[in-house]
Amino acid sequence: MSKRHLSFVCQNCGAATNRWQGKCDACGEWNTLVEEGAGGGIGARPAGPGKPPRKGRTFALEPLSGGEAQDAPRLKSGMAELDRVTGGGFVRGSVLLMAGDPGVGKSTLLIQATASLANAGHRVVYISGEEAVAQVRLRAERLGLAKAPVELAAETAVEDIIATLSEGKTPRLVIIDSIQTMWTDMVESAPGTVTQVRGSAQTLIRFAKRSGAAVILVGHVTKDGQIAGPRVVEHMVDAVLSFEGEGSHQFRILRAVKNRFGPTDEIGVFEMTGSGLREVSNPSELFLSERDLGSPGTAVFAGIEGTRPVLVEIQALVAPTSLGTPRRAVVGWDQSRLSMVLAVLEAHCGVKMGGYDVYLNVAGGLRIVEPAADMAAAAALISSMANAPLPADAVYFGEVSLSGAVRPVAQSAARLKEASKLGFTRAVLPEAARSEVNGDSGMTLQTVSNLVTLVSEIAARGEKRKGPGREYPVPGEED
Numbered sequence: 001m002s003k004r005h006l007s008f009v010c011q012n013c014g015a016a017t018n019r020w021q022g023k024c025d026a027c028g029e030w031n032t033l034v035e036e037g038a039g040g041g042i043g044a045r046p047a048g049p050g051k052p053p054r055k056g057r058t059f060a061l062e063p064l065s066g067g068e069a070q071d072a073p074r075l076k077s078g079m080a081e082l083d084r085v086t087g088g089g090f091v092r093g094s095v096l097l098m099a100g101d102p103g104v105g106k107s108t109l110l111i112q113a114t115a116s117l118a119n120a121g122h123r124v125v126y127i128s129g130e131e132a133v134a135q136v137r138l139r140a141e142r143l144g145l146a147k148a149p150v151e152l153a154a155e156t157a158v159e160d161i162i163a164t165l166s167e168g169k170t171p172r173l174v175i176i177d178s179i180q181t182m183w184t185d186m187v188e189s190a191p192g193t194v195t196q197v198r199g200s201a202q203t204l205i206r207f208a209k210r211s212g213a214a215v216i217l218v219g220h221v222t223k224d225g226q227i228a229g230p231r232v233v234e235h236m237v238d239a240v241l242s243f244e245g246e247g248s249h250q251f252r253i254l255r256a257v258k259n260r261f262g263p264t265d266e267i268g269v270f271e272m273t274g275s276g277l278r279e280v281s282n283p284s285e286l287f288l289s290e291r292d293l294g295s296p297g298t299a300v301f302a303g304i305e306g307t308r309p310v311l312v313e314i315q316a317l318v319a320p321t322s323l324g325t326p327r328r329a330v331v332g333w334d335q336s337r338l339s340m341v342l343a344v345l346e347a348h349c350g351v352k353m354g355g356y357d358v359y360l361n362v363a364g365g366l367r368i369v370e371p372a373a374d375m376a377a378a379a380a381l382i383s384s385m386a387n388a389p390l391p392a393d394a395v396y397f398g399e400v401s402l403s404g405a406v407r408p409v410a411q412s413a414a415r416l417k418e419a420s421k422l423g424f425t426r427a428v429l430p431e432a433a434r435s436e437v438n439g440d441s442g443m444t445l446q447t448v449s450n451l452v453t454l455v456s457e458i459a460a461r462g463e464k465r466k467g468p469g470r471e472y473p474v475p476g477e478e479d
């Protein structure tokens with residue numbers, strides 16, 4: 001009857017039920033329901049039964065314009081890549097969630113950012129709930145930041161933290177590493193449970209709004225339901241930054257997933273080195289640094305991430321399959337987008353991929369979401385299938401529609417400028433983009449209005465290379 005009886009809470013999504021079950025009805029995860037103290041779960045702490053309703057307190061309403069001018073509403077960290085993603089610095093009184101896999105480098109990035117701010121004369125506090133003070137200090141020493149006047153503590157009790165922070169000058173920035181280790185007296189559940197994570201976050205958010213300090217909560221993303229995912233606080237905070245990277249790559253990409261005070265399509269690129277994270281101000285150079293020139297199946301995509309053009313190599317492998325259902329594997333791009341491009345190639349361009357496994361990979365660990373990558377992906381796929389290398393000095397971009405038409409995309413001029421800067425001399429782009437570029441790009445432009453044109457052009461290159469060793473058919477000539 002009352003929500004207070006919902007005492008089993010899913011540790012993955014936060015849904016509450018009144019009895020235990022093996023599978024969470026809300027998110028479908030198994031073994032994630034844990035009993036938490038009554039009053040936990042969604043809609044915690046309603047007024048107790050029998051208590052008279054509290055009489056409302058009046059408060060002053062303020063005008064939207066004007067108001068008291070406070071010192072700089074944004075606090076620049078001094079790390080350009082981080083500031084780019086937050087939209088120009090941390091906002092006063094805002095709360096930011098920094099989410100990422102354990103070991104990706106969240107603590108490293110934040111200790112570097114706090115050191116830089118402290119060196120600039122701001123009061124910054126780093127609260128570690130995972131590492132001892134000596135460990136944090138050791139890391140800072142290794143990064144050459146030991147002299148920065150950052151205030152450190154290893155603490156997990158939220159009320160104690162807030163009491164400490166409320167003394168003296170209000171800190172400009174507070175790091176809570178991590179939110180999953182924090183606990184508050186307000187709720188009874190064990191630390192690490194959804195109720196505790198949510199309760200602690202709520203208390204810290206209230207502190208941030210009241211004091212004007214910017215607070216960063218670190219959250220580990222875990223697949224299994226053992227530790228409450230930071231998902232449950234996503235809707236409460238002002239911004240969610242996701243720090244991504246693959247173990248095998250040195251590159252780390254910071255992406256804004258949600259941002260109440262800035263854009264969500266900007267990325268920040270870092271490289272993990274022996275002495276901490278290094279900012280990469282020109283990601284294209286990095287993503288193209290290990291290009292395999294002259295081999296079939298690779299195409300350079302001229303993309304845009306936020307406001308910045310980024311060139312990246314798209315690699316495809318089309319190989320005869322030994323399975324009944326051929327494999328379609330993709331890393332760094334959308335699986336359904338790949339299916340769509342394959343369907344268009346098959347339906348409109350006579351490229352039969354039914355008997356082939358298809359693998360597609362975006363080099364460097366970048367994840368592309370732009371539809372403009374369609375044409376580069378198609379070019380890489382055909383190139384691999386026809387065993388015809390694409391010209392090494394060409395970039396590709398354009399959206400492919402279901403009819404096979406190549407549609408224009410935004411910011412063609414910026415894409416070409418970046419490509420030209422990096423030494424590319426040719427671009428394969430949508431017909432309609434030519435007018436935007438108006439000829440002064442300094443590059444040879446090859447416009448394509450339909451994917452059929454691209455396929456026949458690449459197939460013709462393959463034809464020229466046709467030699468004794470070639471075992472793949474040229475697209476379109478099978479039947």
Ligand code: TYD
Nearest residue numbers: 102103104105106107108272273274275276
């Ligand atoms: P860390 O910041 O502790 O990760 P998180 O807080 O996200 O769990 O980073 C740990 C990894 O970073 C670890 O695998 C080692 C690597 N690392 C370096 O390669 N160089 C360095 O200078 C530092 C400090 C860490």
Ligand code: MG
Nearest residue numbers: 106107130177
């Ligand atoms: Mg850490």
